[in-house]
Amino acid sequence: MNILINDFIFNQSTVDTVLEDLMIKGLKVAGGDRLGKTIIFAQNKMHAQYIIERFNKLYPQYHGSFAKRIVCDDSYAQTLIIDFKIAARDPHIAVSVDMLDTGIDVPEILNLVFFKRVRSKIKFWQMIGRGTRLCPNLFGEDQHKTHFLIFDYLGNFEFFRTNKDGLTGSETQSLSEAIFAKRIRLIHLLQQSAFIDAPYQEIRSSLIQTVLSQINALNPELVSVKLQRQYVEKYKQQEAFTCLSDRDKHDLTKYLAPIVYLDDTDEYAKRFDNLMYGLMIAQIEGLGQFQKGKKELINIGINLSKRMTIAQIKEKVELITTIGTDEFWKTSDSVTFEKVRVELRGLIKFLVDEGPNKNPIYTNLKDDILMVKEGDPLDPAYDFTDYKVKVNRYIEQHKDHIAIHKLRNNIQLTSKDYQSLEHILTGELGTLEDYKREYQDTPFGLLVRKIAKMExxxxxxxxxxxxxxxxxxxxxxxxxxxxxxxxxxxxxxxxxxxxxxxxxxxxxxxxxxxxxxxxxxxxxxxxxxxxxxxxxxx
Incomplete structure (x- = not known):
């Protein structure tokens, strides 16, 4: 399919077919009379809006309340999410653009509709994870939720059958991921002796608390979280941030940044956070990006100063006018930039002019269904008991196994111990190919040490x-x-x-x-x- 389809070219027949498929084949509740809670993952805001418009046209009996668009810059998005979490309340279909991919916890979800391409394995599992929560009595007394349906209209499963690890680095880093990574870098930078004074350490402590709250908010039942369990367990403790090593910084950024989420619906405030954290890092590290960030912040100050009739902006007039002065840039450091971030982040939404979007193109070409696959079992690549999860779980649950016990207590292994580990890791839990794919040439003993640690x-x-x-x-x-x-x-x-x-x-x-x-x-x-x-x- 042309990449512009569902971007700003929308075909009525395609959307109608997807919606009718969902309404007929989707899992239902209330004695089979009502579609169960459903998320439709849309390509962008215009695509989501068009899906809603077509649904209301096809199903006028629901009076426009059964399906709703939920995107981050809609002022009512948080209210809709709260309503969506209540089993009997509208909306029952949430058409989402990124906002419901991670973080939301609704056990009643029965149907997931992939109406967008996904190429990141981690993100794909996060999205699937929306449906994995069990829910008692969902279909009636003692009739519990035991499964959910996935409707995949853009070949995501076929893609991941061919590309089991997805396309690493091919997708833009999410805003939540970028902000988390920058917070980790700042925590690491602010532990240097040059920043030992109280104002800097207050910033560092605040960043640590924010990061800890994000890690502790992760749902351990999600597959994407289970895959990174060893890092979640390690870094959900405050002591882990006392003095971050380079390895800590790497592990937090690589393994946890992609799975945490921000419980903040103000996209523009988050973008400002990202800018200001980047500015702080660039100044400390002496990076060339500092001048670009400086220019952007000055422009924001200029644009805010043109909107002084807005009461919230007027309250910050002194700070806003200061941003453009030479004196501000001569004396500013991380403490100053953090003050600017905190005080101005809520004002950035006032700078967003709606302006004319790309005019979408609507078509009504007949969209023939060439092939339907239903109920195909998932390949081993989609086994919920992923090899890494099985290895981690086994080691955590068998710490008294003689070889694991020796490694935890710094006792050298015998050849019999080694053979026992080899049998477990490449026989019981998976194959030698599985081991090499996940851990390359890491010796068995070092892997066990990494997971089981040392007493x-x-x-x-x-x-x-x-x-x-x-x-x-x-x-x-x-x-x-x-x-x-x-x-x-x-x-x-x-x-x-x-x-x-x-x-x-x-x-x-x-x-x-x-x-x-x-x-x-x-x-x-x-x-x-x-x-x-x-x-x-x-």
Missing amino acids: YDAAVAAFSEFINDQSLSQSQIVFVKKIVNHIVQNGYIESVSELMKPPFDKPQSFIKLFDSAKQKLIVEAVTSIKDNAIKVIG
């Missing part, structure tokens, strides 16, 4: 010689404890070169803190812990 007592024992050394200074003891905490959280240290990187490089480096003899002993201890997960005896 605190075992890590302390490995460094007891240093911890109990009365000749060590307080700074040296703190450094050794940092190593212990890192190993407890991550299972091991990948390379001794990490001891020269954050979080180990501040306030004093490894080289400056220890003489060559102690450096050698620490390196040997770090190496030994990793080797105990790789090398086999007997």
Whole structure:
């Protein structure tokens, strides 16, 4: 299908066919008299609106309330979501553009209609996850929800059968994902000694609380969340943000940013957040994007100053007029930019002029149905018990297995232990191909360590010689404890070169803190812990 179809070319016959298909074949409630709660994933706002218009034309008996468009910049969107969550209340069909792809929790959802292309595997699973919640007595007394229907009109399942990992990087990063990633970068940057003063740490603490609330709001029953369970469990604790490592920053951005969501319907405020966070990062890191962000913020100030008849804008006149001055840019830093973000984010919606959109093209060409597939079982790629999930679950539930126990307690494996792990990971839980696809050449022992971590007592024992050394200074003891905490959280240290990187490089480096003899002993201890997960005896 031409990419412009459902973008700004809308064919009446196609839309009508999809709606009639849904109304006839969709799962129903109320004794079979009413379509169950349904989400239609539309391409864009105009597409969503056209679907609503055609539905009201085809089914006038519902008086325009049965199906509603829900998009982020509709002022009534949040009210409609609240109504949609109530089983017996209209709307029963929500036509959504991105807004209901993630985050919404409605157990009564029975039908999902894919009327848009999706190419991100993570996003695809998030969308499917809208229907996976169980719901007791949905069809009557003791008649519980046990399944839901997916209507796929744009070949998404066929695409993912061919491209099991989707097209990574081919889709634009969502606004929620971009903001989360920038918050993580700022949390990481603001832990530097240059930002130790209270105003900066207040910003960092606020960012941490926001990020924690997003992570803890994730629904553990969703497949997309289950796939990243080890990261959710690790980073839902405040202690994990005390001092973020580069690895933490990477894992949070790669594995959690795509699945968190923002419970904020003001798209323009979120775009302003994204701009201001980017400006803060660019200033701290000395990036070239700073000048572009500066220009954009000045233009926003100019445009706001032209709308001083709006009461909310008038209240912020002093701050708005200051933005364009040289003095503001000479003295501004992250604290100033955060103040601007907080005070002006709610005003950005006043700058949005509706203006003429691209004129949509409406056609009414006969849309023949060439092929129908119903009830095809999903390929193993869509198995809800994904290989990674099975591996994580097994290791978490079998920590007393002799090999897993040894790895958690820094005891070297025997060849029999190794063979036992190999059988579990490439025999019971999946194949060698599954393992290599998900974990490449990671040794079995290191994988188990990453998931099961190391017991605190075992890590302390490995460094007891240093911890109990009365000749060590307080700074040296703190450094050794940092190593212990890192190993407890991550299972091991990948390379001794990490001891020269954050979080180990501040306030004093490894080289400056220890003489060559102690450096050698620490390196040997770090190496030994990793080797105990790789090398086999007997």
